[in-house]
Amino acid sequence: MSAPTVARTxxxxxxxxxxxxxxxxxxxxxxxxxxxxxSDVHPHPVRTTFGFSALVxxxxxxxxxxxxxxxxxxxxxxxTITYYLGLPNTRADYxxxxxxxRAAVGAATMALGVVVAFVVALATYEHAPDxxxxxxxGALSTLFALSMVGIFVAISxxxxxxxxxxxxxxxxxxxLSAFWIGPLPALNLDTVxxxxxxxxxxxxxxxxxxxxxxxxxxxxxxxxxxELVWAGAPGQYEALAxxxxxxxxxxxxxxxxxxxxxxxxxxxxxxxxxxxxxxxLG
Amino acid sequence: xxxxxxxxxxxxxxxVTAVDDLSLTVExxxxxxxxxxxxxxxxxxxxxxLGFLExxxxxxxxxxxxxxxxxxxxxxxxxxxxxxxxxxxxxxxHEHVAAAIETKDADDDPADLFDRVGLDPxxxxxxxxxYSKGMHQRMGLAIALxxxxxxxxxxxxxxxxxxxxxxxxxxxxxxxxxRGATVVFSSHILDEVxxxxxxxxxxxxxxxxxxxxxxxxxxxxxxxxxxxATVDELPETDPLAAVDGVTDVTVADSTVHVACATxxxxxxxxxxxxxxxxxxxxxxxxxxxxxxFEAYTAGEGRAGGRGGDRSGGEARQTPGSGERAATAGxxxx
Numbered sequence: 001m002s003a004p005t006v007a008r009t010x011x012x013x014x015x016x017x018x019x020x021x022x023x024x025x026x027x028x029x030x031x032x033x034x035x036x037x038x039s040d041v042h043p044h045p046v047r048t049t050f051g052f053s054a055l056v057x058x059x060x061x062x063x064x065x066x067x068x069x070x071x072x073x074x075x076x077x078x079x080t081i082t083y084y085l086g087l088p089n090t091r092a093d094y095x096x097x098x099x100x101x102r103a104a105v106g107a108a109t110m111a112l113g114v115v116v117a118f119v120v121a122l123a124t125y126e127h128a129p130d131x132x133x134x135x136x137x138g139a140l141s142t143l144f145a146l147s148m149v150g151i152f153v154a155i156s157x158x159x160x161x162x163x164x165x166x167x168x169x170x171x172x173x174x175x176l177s178a179f180w181i182g183p184l185p186a187l188n189l190d191t192v193x194x195x196x197x198x199x200x201x202x203x204x205x206x207x208x209x210x211x212x213x214x215x216x217x218x219x220x221x222x223x224x225x226x227e228l229v230w231a232g233a234p235g236q237y238e239a240l241a242x243x244x245x246x247x248x249x250x251x252x253x254x255x256x257x258x259x260x261x262x263x264x265x266x267x268x269x270x271x272x273x274x275x276x277x278x279x280x281l282g
Numbered sequence: 283x284x285x286x287x288x289x290x291x292x293x294x295x296x297x298v299t300a301v302d303d304l305s306l307t308v309e310x311x312x313x314x315x316x317x318x319x320x321x322x323x324x325x326x327x328x329x330x331x332l333g334f335l336e337x338x339x340x341x342x343x344x345x346x347x348x349x350x351x352x353x354x355x356x357x358x359x360x361x362x363x364x365x366x367x368x369x370x371x372x373x374x375x376h377e378h379v380a381a382a383i384e385t386k387d388a389d390d391d392p393a394d395l396f397d398r399v400g401l402d403p404x405x406x407x408x409x410x411x412x413y414s415k416g417m418h419q420r421m422g423l424a425i426a427l428x429x430x431x432x433x434x435x436x437x438x439x440x441x442x443x444x445x446x447x448x449x450x451x452x453x454x455x456x457x458x459x460x461r462g463a464t465v466v467f468s469s470h471i472l473d474e475v476x477x478x479x480x481x482x483x484x485x486x487x488x489x490x491x492x493x494x495x496x497x498x499x500x501x502x503x504x505x506x507x508x509x510x511a512t513v514d515e516l517p518e519t520d521p522l523a524a525v526d527g528v529t530d531v532t533v534a535d536s537t538v539h540v541a542c543a544t545x546x547x548x549x550x551x552x553x554x555x556x557x558x559x560x561x562x563x564x565x566x567x568x569x570x571x572x573x574x575f576e577a578y579t580a581g582e583g584r585a586g587g588r589g590g591d592r593s594g595g596e597a598r599q600t601p602g603s604g605e606r607a608a609t610a611g612x613x614x615x
Binding site: 002005008009010012013014015016017075078079080082083085086087088089090278280281282 | 295325326329332333334335336354357358362364365366367368369370371372373377378381382384385386409425
């Protein structure tokens with residue numbers, strides 16, 4: 001088993017390319033600024049986690065993309081893959097090592113972002129942050145990061161060129177984050193489902209809509225927060241209270257949404273590996 | 283057990299046939315050169331042997347193991363220098379080799395390997411991105427040599443190397459062969475192949491055109507060598523033409539030209555000339571591998587060389603050409 005050797009070599013490579021530093025520094029800076037900027041507006045840091053969640057769902061995947069899209073496709077395009085696979089590494093060793101480094105960097109960056117958010121909140125907000133809420137926020141955000149890294153690395157392992165990997169990763173981001181729970185009314189899943197529902201004889205129930213909305217990592221991530229992070233939040237913030245009376249649909253159940261993110265985090269790399277296992281290299 | 287046994291191997295990419303019904307055997311301890319123009323199927327064949335590509339049809343065994351069954355077992359005993367080797371970005375040669383040693387569970391000293399391939403130890407501590415193509419090749423060679431492999435597969439090893447580097451590759455191939463390793467290497471540098479190979483396979487359009495020792499290939503094509511003797515008095519040509527292995531005799535001014543298809547024809551021909559007249563000077567011009575390559579890969583009519591029988595049609599009837607199969611010694615299968 002030599003996946004650790006692959007991972008170590010790969011980590012050296014991406015660390016020295018400043019991709020890691022770039023991704024981490026950018027995210028941490030954005031998060032710090034977001035919390036700092038809201039410290040005068042909201043006395044309770046938990047209110048700012050509402051905006052933080054939007055950063056995680058819409059901005060963070062765009063930072064992960066350059067970290068992940070070349071993970072395997074870049075090696076195939078350069079021919080570097082023959083270095084790894086000319087040695088007694090199985091394709092599982094290679095893919096596992098590659099996924100491990102990108103997932104570790106994605107998870108560590110997210111954890112660092114949440115820690116920095118907590119420290120900024122502790123230093124600048126009127127009320128101290130609730131460590132339990134931030135811990136839960138960090139865990140859910142990290143799970144979301146892992147699911148997106150898994151999807152991106154899977155795409156990278158499924159295509160044979162850099163350009164396809166880039167297009168695939170961007171398409172996955174737009175469909176699963178921007179489109180699925182997107183802020184643009186003309187271009188999001190609800191609009192499409194409403195259009196389908198308006199067809200004669202077709203109705204989509206609210207519970208089905210909720211279920212479909214929960215099927216992307218970003219949708220699932222948002223659905224976990226009201227109950228696991230914002231429930232009983234101090235300050236009576238309207239933004240957080242709007243979810244208090246959410247119907248009792250499966251699509252809004254925290255356990256279901258955590259399971260969806262876990263399924264993406266595990267399933268996407270698995271599918272990527274299965275495609276890579278039979279790929280023609282060379 | 284042979285080092286490499288390829289039987290009816292075919293590899294297609296869509297409508298393109300990269301390797302076409304190739305059969306080939308490389309014996310243990312042999313230095314085997316694979317020669318062919320770009321697109322001949324050399325690298326595709328190597329990629330099948332390492333499990334990078336699945337055969338479309340046929341089979342391949344390396345060191346007794348089927349490549350589709352247990353390629354890990356094969357890779358533990360093989361050293362590979364891939365074509366156009368490119369290292370991991372931002373990683374030094376030392377780290378590349380150290381990772382290879384770790385993966386192969388070998389006990390090599392990276393410094394010794396760099397010394398063998400002529401890579402400066404200081405350069406080996408720099409990220410390989412800054413390397414010239416030749417330095418990349420040297421790093422790739424060092425990686426291939428890790429763990430004293432039973433089979434060394436070198437795909438265009440001299441690519442990007444200066445003459446000293448080419449000479450170094452030759453020495454490494456000889457050293458590895460002396461150690462008992464089998465060496466398979468592809469090249470389009472004919473001189474390189476000729477100097478170190480026990481046998482040569484010529485590939486064209488994915489098919490095996492010929493396989494044999496360079497000497498036998500020359501003989502097969504009747505383009506072994508031309509003996510030129512400068513004489514005081516021109517001898518009779520008929521007795522010379524009757525010597526076994528002599529394919530053509532011509533005279534011009536005070537020079538006799540005797541085309542010999544086989545090496546053993548040269549001395550009898552020379553003795554005959556020496557008995558008949560006084561020989562002032564002798565030169566022997568061997569057909570180069572380049573001539574052979576051209577004879578085997580060019581279209582009919584271009585085949586031939588310095589020897590007597592220059593029929594391109596006949597050239598394609600040599601061992602291996604008919605059924606695209608050959609084993610050690612060049613026997614057609």
